[in-house]
Amino acid sequence: GEEVTLLCSNFSSSPTEIFWFRVTKRSELHCICSMFQPHEPVSFCTGLQSGKFEMSTNISTVFLKIKQVDLLDSGLYFCGKYLSKYAVIVDTTNVEVQDVFDGLPKMMSVVLGALTVFLIMAVIYLAAKIKHLQKVPHTGEQNLQEESRRSDLDYAAVTFHPKTESHHRLASVREVNTNVIYSSTR
Numbered sequence: 140g141e142e143v144t145l146l147c148s149n150f151s152s153s154p155t156e157i158f159w160f161r162v163t164k165r166s167e168l169h170c171i172c173s174m175f176q177p178h179e180p181v182s183f184c185t186g187l188q189s190g191k192f193e194m195s196t197n198i199s200t201v202f203l204k205i206k207q208v209d210l211l212d213s214g215l216y217f218c219g220k221y222l223s224k225y226a227v228i229v230d231t232t233n234v235e236v237q238d239v240f241d242g243l244p245k246m247m248s249v250v251l252g253a254l255t256v257f258l259i260m261a262v263i264y265l266a267a268k269i270k271h272l273q274k275v276p277h278t279g280e281q282n283l284q285e286e287s288r289r290s291d292l293d294y295a296a297v298t299f300h301p302k303t304e305s306h307h308r309l310a311s312v313r314e315v316n317t318n319v320i321y322s323s324t325r
Contacts, residue, residue: 143208147201147218147230156221159194159203163214171203171216210236 151157158173170184172194181194193204205212213236219228 141208143205143212143234145203145205145216145218145232145234147203147232149196149199149201150229151220157196157201158219158221158226159192160217160219160226161214162217163211169214205234208234208236210238212236 145159147157147159149157154176156173156175159171161169161171163169169186171187171192172181172183174181174194174196177196183192191206193202193206195202195204201218203216203218213234216232216234217228218230218232219226221227
């Protein structure tokens with residue numbers, strides 16, 4: 140977001156067209172601007188953001204000011220002149236803009252590395268736990284079988300108390316006194 144001013148020595152003693160070009164990291168050549176004489180207006184190349192660049196000169200130096208620098212402004216900047224339809228490069232300046240969040244990728248890789256180690260440890264722990272459970276006999280099934288055998292043998296003592304007979308019953312009912320109890324044990 141700051142401004143950067145590139146300098147190029149004024150190499151021309153006579154009026155000539157001075158230009159600025161840029162080569163990006165993708166090896167693309169971009170025309171920025173040019174001027175013929177210091178008192179004439181600067182000609183900006185097509186496709187540039189208005190107000191992004193400002194070209195000026197004094198007697199000894201040609202300036203290129205880049206306003207609100209961002210990552211896209213990184214590249215190799217050339218200052219030169221045209222001589223018989225050929226571009227003559229006089230000076231080069233490498234501009235490398237670093238991202239403000241430069242530490243973020245490092246932080247992400249540390250977090251992802253720690254998470255990977257944690258997940259690997261969890262998988263190893265669970266695999267060991269499963270292997271241990273496969274080696275131990277199935278005690279759950281044995282416990283169920285033992286409990287069913289014990290419940291088959293469980294029985295309680297039964298006590299019988301004689302009933303007092305009622306005087307209001309008929310004689311035939313008194314004579315037929317059947318007390319039958321069925322019990323079994325295994």
